[in-house]
Amino acid sequence: MTMLSTRSLLIGTFAALTLTAAPLLADTPQKGGTLRIASLNSDLDAFDPLTGYSTDSWAILRAVTRQLVTYKGAGTDIRDDTDLVPDLATSWDISEDGKEFTFHLRKGVHYSGSTDREIKAADFVYGIKRFCDPNKQVAAINYFNLAFSGFKDFCDAFSKVAPGDLKAAKDFIDANQISGVSAPDDYTLVLKSDSKNYDFLNILSMNFVTPLPEEIASQYFPDSVEFRQNFPSSGPYYVENYTQGQQLVLKRAASYDAALDPVRAAYADEIIVDFTTNNEETIVQKIATGEADLSLYLEVPPRATIAKYLGENSPNLHASNSGAANFITFNARPEATTPGATALRDIRVRQALTYAISRANIVQTQGGPIAAVPLTQIITSTILGFEPFDPYPTADDQGDPEKAKALLAEAGYPDGITLDAPYRTTAQFEAIALTVKEDAARAGITINLIPIPPTQWYAYIQDPGSVWDISLGSQFAPDWQGPSTRMLLGGWLNSDAAPCGTGNVHAICYSNLELNRLAAEAYGSDDPGPIWTKADQLVSTDLAWIPLIEKRKIVLSSDRVTNWTWSSLGVQADITNVALKP
Amino acid sequence: MSDTLSLPGRRARIDALSFGLILSGLVVAAALAAPLVAWVTGHGPTDQFRTTGLDQMGLPMRPNAEFLLGSDGFGRDVLVRVLYGTRISLIVGLPATTLAMLVGTLIGLVAGWSRGWGDQLFGRFMDVMIAFPFILTALSLATINRGADGQPRIPPEALVVLVIAGFSWIYFARLVRGITRSLRDGPLVNAARVSGASVPQILWREVLPVILPKIAVFWSVQLPANIVAEATLSFLGVGINPPTPSLGNMIADAQRSGLYQVQPWLLLGPGLALFLAVAGANILSAGLRSRLDPHSALRV
Secondary structure: OHHHHHHHHHHHHHHHHHHHHHHHHHHOOOOOOEEEEEEOOOOOOOOOOOOOOOHHHHHHHOOOOOOOEEEOOEOOOHHHOOOEEEOOEEEEEEOOOOOEEEEEEOOOOEOEEOOOOEOOHHHHHHHHHHHHOOOOOOOOHHHHHHHOOOHHHHHHHHOOOOOOOHHHHHHHHHHOOOOOEEEEEOOEEEEEOOOOOOOHHHHHHOOOOOOOOHHHHOOOOOOOHHHHHOOEEOOOEEEEEEEOOOEEEEEEOOOOOHHHOOOOOOOOOEEEEEOOOOOHHHHHHHHHHOOOOEEEOOOOOOHHHHHHHHHOOOOOEEEEEEEEEEEEEEOOOOOOOOHHHHHOOOHHHHHHHHHHOOHHHHHHHHOOOOOEEEOOOOOOOOEOOOOOOOOOOOHHHOOOHHHHHHHHHHOOOOOOEEEEEEEEOOHHHHHHHHHHHHHHHHOOEEEEEEEEOHHHHHHHHHOOOOOOOEEEEEEEOOOOOEOOOHHHHHHHOOOOOOOOOOOOHHHOOOOOHHHHHHHHHHHOOOOOHHHHHHHHHHHHHHOOOEEEEEEEEEEEOOOOEEOOOEEOOOOEEOOOOOEEOO | OOOOOOOOOHHHHHHHHHHHHHHHHHHHHHHHOHHHHHHHHOOOOOOOOOOOOEOOOOOEOOOOOOOOOOEOOOOOEHHHHHHHHHHHHHHHHHHHHHHHHHHHHHHHHHHHHOOOHHHHHHHHHHHHHHHOOHHHHHHHHHHHOEOOOOOEOOOHHHHHHHHHHHHHHHHHHHHHHHHHHHHHOOHHHHHHHHOOOOHHHHHHHHHHHHHHHHHHHHHHHHHHHHHHHHHHHHHOOOOOOOOOOOHHHHHHHHHHHOHHHOOOHHHHHHHHHHHHHHHHHHHHHHHHHHHHOHHHHHHO
């Protein structure tokens, strides 16, 4: 009796154990396999930590670079991946005044690919000096002008070196120092700023601040085909083969020691990016059949595909708020004197336009609530300071044409107005443009659409000679998730940081002294969140631009992919942490 | 051009012509009826019906009582847009082909009549024109056509007509040049010359009447090619700009959005209209050839 009960108990326990263990075993990510990525673009837009500034290039750079600090990746949602963790730095000390950071680097981490020597602090110093190489400048120089003492002076002097001469660039780098960037020994890096910045570590988390061995990197022009082929990798993978327009093959380095990398698990043995499928339809087909595991440069899968995956309740559709937004900007340059641009300087006309638009309709043409959510404020849901705010609410975000008409009449345009509106000729922007045109017509606002090919977009918008009133092609994606509010409220819209002129993003030319004051207050604050909230409400009410939607990122993966992990910088799969089913 | 419908025997020839006429007549009637259909259905070609034409996820409707051919990705009526698109095809195709015919005939007459270096020059010039890449030229012209204010310098429809005519006159010119050359030393022309007629008189009275039936047939041969050319340009985004529907940009839209998977009529509608317009013109040309130019029709 006792025997029996013990036995049955044992059997029961065993059964229970197997029951719980089976799914556990299946879910435990395994090492091995080849992760295949199908790229919509026929090549990487950038493949050098210096120039990579698109989420897609960052998604790939994640596998071949390491930073001082980084993010772990999150299985749930992009906004859950905002905690900074040590990467090549094991720890850091911050000076009393918050302006000087001393990083202690991990010992025994080696490069792979074109060299296998150990990574040293001087490699960070070289990487930062390379930022203002006259042959190719770092993609986001404004951050570093502010972040490192003496950086701007160094760059001004470097700009006098003639481009096209690799030796001259190397000689300059060897002979000159940035006062705020130094390596007292092989494992200590000291970074100094002129001001205290609460987001200093976030700025360092972007792929730009990556160590590079000077003896290799100085042999090639930045981001050249030769550089890409001889990429000195500090990450878990090295470049086995790169053929422009064909494929990029990354292999896990034999020397890669997971104990020295708390972040990247590097499950796949090999990652192959294929550049020969330049059609959205074919890419989603390949993922459905398992010929590819992930996509690259596919901003959003076709609506019909999303519906199909949703209908099947597929676990291979991954959706997350991305913090990226679409909005309408105004041509506020002083040169813009068309009747439309003049009218828009009146807040009532801007209010009329925001009331005329149905954000619900825009969400619908983007693929419904899974793909986008209406946005009624300047900052987005994943970034610091976000508090839901809608200064001009309408029922179900449908817009209010009557109110728009009344506001127009009050502003002196009882017969409506006509606005010239360029847009980018991609499926996504065309959907927004055609929807806005149709909805604005309800309120007596005539929109003349000006189709601009994507490759000519920035040239067109930046050219002071271009005549346009509103831009339907404006968008934003946060440089990092979380405390990146600086980029919009302290950058694009701040006339101290981004004065009107060449290079002013989207030709916004917005100026609001109260915003500038709040931004200055936020930079040095230990609790900038509430200040940014206030600043957001200020400019959202003033309609610095008209927010339309916050995009959600939708990614499809093949059946083989497990251990789904979002990378907040890449805004898609963290290719160093997803695994393949055996 | 193989003439499958002009089988030996008079009956078959008449059938090809009438069949072509009926089909083309239907296409023209459909294009003309576009505003009427829009009025009856209450759906303008660019009107977006957000609640009835799209579901919450932005997916279009399949054919139903309200949208006979379903709706597109903006909740617009596919039937109405196909009819308006057919209209654009004809509005562009007919004048482009006619313009090409006029220019081509004039140049072909001059080239065929002149001898020595003049003829050589025309011959080489036509060879160069034929070797010119059509799509690339069209793409660059469309880029140049944008003024500083972003608006087109000349209406896109007119540009498309000019580009298509600019590339199709050569075929008319070659045809006319060949016939003129064979006629210029023939008995008809010689007789006219002896009787003291001037060159323009000879061309007008003796040469043109021989050429006319042939170019009329060739006009209907070239028309479908030019309708397809318009669709190609719009498909590539250098033709008719959205939201104005054209068969080409509708097909491009269906393909780019992938929505034809849920609503096949996005592709079938404009595809079928293009097929009918082209088939109608082709059969008409076959019939015309048998009627107006029976010798060459039999030779084929």
